[in-house]
Amino acid sequence: MSLVVVGSMAFDAIETPFGKSNKIVGGAATYIAWSASNFTKPIKQVSVVGGDFPKEELLKLEARGVSVEGVQIKEDEKSFFWSGRYHMDMNTRDTLDTQLNVLANFDPILPDSYQDCEYLMLGNLAPSVQASVINRLNTKPKLVVLDTMNFWMESAMSDLENVIKKVDVLLVNDSEARQLSAEYSLVKAARVILNMGPKYLIIKKGEHGALLFHGNDVFFAPALPLEDVFDPTGAGDTFAGGFIGHIAKTNDISFENMKTAIIVGSAMASFCVEKFGTTRLKEIKKADIDERIQQFVQLVNFDIKLI
Amino acid sequence: MSLVVVGSMAFDAIETPFGKSNKIVGGAATYIAWSASNFTKPIKQVSVVGGDFPKEELLKLEARGVSVEGVQIKEDEKSFFWSGRYHMDMNTRDTLDTQLNVLANFDPILPDSYQDCEYLMLGNLAPSVQASVINRLNTKPKLVVLDTMNFWMESAMSDLENVIKKVDVLLVNDSEARQLSAEYSLVKAARVILNMGPKYLIIKKGEHGALLFHGNDVFFAPALPLEDVFDPTGAGDTFAGGFIGHIAKTNDISFENMKTAIIVGSAMASFCVEKFGTTRLKEIKKADIDERIQQFVQLVNFDIKLI
Numbered sequence: 001m002s003l004v005v006v007g008s009m010a011f012d013a014i015e016t017p018f019g020k021s022n023k024i025v026g027g028a029a030t031y032i033a034w035s036a037s038n039f040t041k042p043i044k045q046v047s048v049v050g051g052d053f054p055k056e057e058l059l060k061l062e063a064r065g066v067s068v069e070g071v072q073i074k075e076d077e078k079s080f081f082w083s084g085r086y087h088m089d090m091n092t093r094d095t096l097d098t099q100l101n102v103l104a105n106f107d108p109i110l111p112d113s114y115q116d117c118e119y120l121m122l123g124n125l126a127p128s129v130q131a132s133v134i135n136r137l138n139t140k141p142k143l144v145v146l147d148t149m150n151f152w153m154e155s156a157m158s159d160l161e162n163v164i165k166k167v168d169v170l171l172v173n174d175s176e177a178r179q180l181s182a183e184y185s186l187v188k189a190a191r192v193i194l195n196m197g198p199k200y201l202i203i204k205k206g207e208h209g210a211l212l213f214h215g216n217d218v219f220f221a222p223a224l225p226l227e228d229v230f231d232p233t234g235a236g237d238t239f240a241g242g243f244i245g246h247i248a249k250t251n252d253i254s255f256e257n258m259k260t261a262i263i264v265g266s267a268m269a270s271f272c273v274e275k276f277g278t279t280r281l282k283e284i285k286k287a288d289i290d291e292r293i294q295q296f297v298q299l300v301n302f303d304i305k306l307i
Numbered sequence: 308m309s310l311v312v313v314g315s316m317a318f319d320a321i322e323t324p325f326g327k328s329n330k331i332v333g334g335a336a337t338y339i340a341w342s343a344s345n346f347t348k349p350i351k352q353v354s355v356v357g358g359d360f361p362k363e364e365l366l367k368l369e370a371r372g373v374s375v376e377g378v379q380i381k382e383d384e385k386s387f388f389w390s391g392r393y394h395m396d397m398n399t400r401d402t403l404d405t406q407l408n409v410l411a412n413f414d415p416i417l418p419d420s421y422q423d424c425e426y427l428m429l430g431n432l433a434p435s436v437q438a439s440v441i442n443r444l445n446t447k448p449k450l451v452v453l454d455t456m457n458f459w460m461e462s463a464m465s466d467l468e469n470v471i472k473k474v475d476v477l478l479v480n481d482s483e484a485r486q487l488s489a490e491y492s493l494v495k496a497a498r499v500i501l502n503m504g505p506k507y508l509i510i511k512k513g514e515h516g517a518l519l520f521h522g523n524d525v526f527f528a529p530a531l532p533l534e535d536v537f538d539p540t541g542a543g544d545t546f547a548g549g550f551i552g553h554i555a556k557t558n559d560i561s562f563e564n565m566k567t568a569i570i571v572g573s574a575m576a577s578f579c580v581e582k583f584g585t586t587r588l589k590e591i592k593k594a595d596i597d598e599r600i601q602q603f604v605q606l607v608n609f610d611i612k613l614i
Contacts, residue, residue, distance in 0.1 A: 088491060184395060187534045208515040211532060220606050222527045225518060227494045250613065259609040293614060299527050300607045306557065306567040307600055 002116045003248040004141075005032045006046040006133050007123020007237070008103060009053065009071065010080035014233050014276060015096075017088050021231070024277040025057050027080065028123030028147065031234035033066045034281040035241025035268045036121070038289060040248040041065035044114045046133065048102045051075035060282075069111045077102045090229045090273075091206040110136045118251075121244040122146040122167070123237060127159035134166050143253050145169040145244050146198075147236065150176050165197035168253075171240055173204045186211065187218075200258065202243070204236055212262055214255050221262045222299060224270040224292070231276045235269040238281065242268030267292040309423045310555040311448075312339045313353040313440050314430020314544070315410060316360065316378065317387035321540050321583065322403075324395050328538070331584040332364050334387065335430030335454065338541035340373045341588040342548025342575045343428070345596060347555040348372035351421045353440065355409045358382035367589070376418045384409045397536045397580075398513040417443045425558075428551040429453040429474070430544060434466035441473050450560050452476040452551050453505075454543065457483050472504035475560075478547055480511045493518065494525075507565065509550070511543055519569055521562050528569045529606060531577040531599070538583045542576040545588065549575030574599040 007029030014021045029047045037043055043066040051074065058068045083097040106129055120141040122130040130146060146167040152160045153176065164170055170193065178184055181192035186203055190213035193201050201213040207229065209222040242265035243258075250257055270292060274280045314336030321328045336354045344350055350373045358381065365375045390404040413436055427448040429437040437453060453474040459467045460483065471477055477500065485491055488499035493510055497520035500508050508520040514536065516529040549572035550565075557564055577599060581587045 185534055185536075187532050205515070208512070209529070218532055218606060219609070220529045220532070221609075222516070222529065225494050225525055225527070227492055229492075246614070252613070256610055257613050260611070260613040263609055264614065293611075297611055299525060302526070302528075302566040302570055303563055304567070304600075304604055306559070306564050307553070307571065 002042060002044065003036060003040055003119040003121065003244060004044045004046060004070075004110075004114055004117040004133075005029050005036065005121045005123065005241075006108060006130065007032060007125055008080050009045075009047040009049050009057075010082065010103075011052075012081075012233055012277065013083040013097075014231055015085040016090070016231055017086065018228070018230055019276070021276045023081070025054065026082070026234060026277055028125070028234075028237045030057075030278060031237035031272065031281070032121055032123055032241035032244070033061055034064075034278055035238040035272075036245030036248070037061070037064040037066055038268070038284075038286070039242070039245035039264070042067055044070060044117070046070040046108050046110065046114070048072040048074065048106045048108075050077040050079040050102045053079045067113070070109060070114055072109060074102050084233070086232060090232050108133050108136070115139070118142045119244055119248045120144045121240060123240065124149050127152050127156050127163040131159065131163040131166065134163070143168050143244075143247060145171065145240065147171040147240050148176070150179055153179050161196065167198050169200040169202065169258075170198040171202045171204065171236070173206070173236065177201075177203045190218075202262065204239060206232065206235070210239070210262055210266060212258060214258075217255060219259045219262065221259075221266045221296070223266060224295060224299065226270060226273065229273045232273050233277065235272045238272040239265040239269040241265070263293060263296050267296055309349060309351065310343060310347055310426040310428065310551060311351045311353060311377075311417075311421055311424040311440075312336050312343065312428045312430065312548075313415060313437065314339060314432055315387050316352075316354040316356050316364075317389065317410075318359075319388075319540055319584065320390040320404075321538055322392040323397070323538050324393065325535070325537055326583070328583045330388070332361065333389070333541060333584055335432070335541075335544045337364075337585060338544035338579065338588070339428055339430055339548035339551070340368055341371075341585055342545040342579075343552030343555070344368070344371040344373055345575070345591075345593070346549070346552030346571070349374055351377060351424070353377040353415050353417065353421070355379040355381065355413045355415075357384040357386040357409050360386045374420070377416060377421055379416060381409050391540070393539060397539050415440050415443070422446070425449045426551055426555040427451045428547060430547070431456050434459050434463050434470040438466065438470040438473065441470070450475050450551075450554060452478065452547065454478040454547050455483070457486055460486050468503065474505050476507040476509060477505040478509045478511065478543070480513070480543065484508075484510045497525075509569065511546060513539065513542070517546070517569055517573060519565060521565075524562060526566045526569065528566075528573045528603070530573060531602060531606065533577060533580065536580045539580050540584065542579045545579040546572040546576040548572070570600060570603050574603055
């Protein structure tokens, strides 16, 4: 099933309590594509990079079945750059530097070959850009998933409210859910947000797992308890990539299958944090993923008959 | 199966962002007994109270199959009193007042009828007092579970290290696990703590659920996402009561059954927080508990066959 992924492809510089990276390749759409390409082909990437973005990164993605026809290369400009420092709990971070560069005037182009899009994953971007992609598709996809962040709630709330009316699944973290809903209880927050448009809401809680809300139903997936969390950058995008990748692979948008997709996303995120940037995502094979998903089964499985 | 419960029976005064209680009945052993008595009889209570402790509270427990022969009543003294204020996240709190009173010189007495103890639940108390109960039992119980807190790590670490060598299951929260092990990662913390003696470690994470570690195995139980957490006081004790109550009822100390016991404990804790003090625990019936356990099944159950 055809999956279109929209988002940044960029450079990051990361400091954690355990180390410091140079300027490395990152960006929401990078992580999403690396994660989702374990499950489904073709993936059709929509992004913009500067002349400084390594061409071999695009070739590596193409080799995994990711079309980069929709990735604009602005040779005379620079790629988006973000630099940040994580605190000890790895759930909070300070932004040290943000250089929008090519992202400042990003006008997403959808090649004709992308019009067969059945699944649309809108990575974190300006809500107006996310909306323009939805509007430029001639046919409504089977499922539209949108990720966003607190920055847009502060700077473009009205655009954000407009675009989330048009999506099926909204992805936010716990503090963003609280900010968006003005409710502290995540159960109450979910009810408010589901009334804003999306049919499904996923609240990511980092090391504390993720919740899926739909009507009155709720599903919880833990994060895998890890010996070391080396670098959480991209974990949310990697989660999103596993989630939409599994759904596109199975071509099943039922609530039951979304639960499974969240477990797949959680498994993918657990790899992402093991090394800096996309390093670990580039190493893992199908057998690693299958083994990790079995760890999730072991982690939460209990025998109700013993009660 | 005979279950002996040791811990404080006391008064609390509680402030939360949602309200303030008068001086109400609390104490670890109170919550444990109310919770465990839904699953097993007889429960044999070991505690100490002052003349101010309401006699009808003891009668209510007796009516549920809890023997209070081991509860010393010091008519001329006052019961232990704790007062605290919870922050918005309900996972952190400030102690406003602590009056040890009868607890200052608590010398636990084990009536002869308690010597058939098969399951021993040591609620949070001075580690030396917990150790003396173990030493006064003529026969080693099938399972000894110990709850403790950061206060003893700061004031009586050597006593604590001695007593946890003698127990099968240790219960702490996440920050206490980090303090006890000097490791930030809970996976590493668990390894250090399991090397200190206990065969099983339960790390309680409040609204983020609970982890059970044993050797290289790990199990995770979520907390039920609740609309409102009204008062978290006693939630950990109520969890412990459900855990040991289920194990005593089933007389099965396997790792598989401990997983189920943790789900039972989590279900009981989810009731406790719905009202001030023990109010909710005194209202619920078997049907309420069964329904809530089914909610946990729904919350975590996913179909691996869909992968």
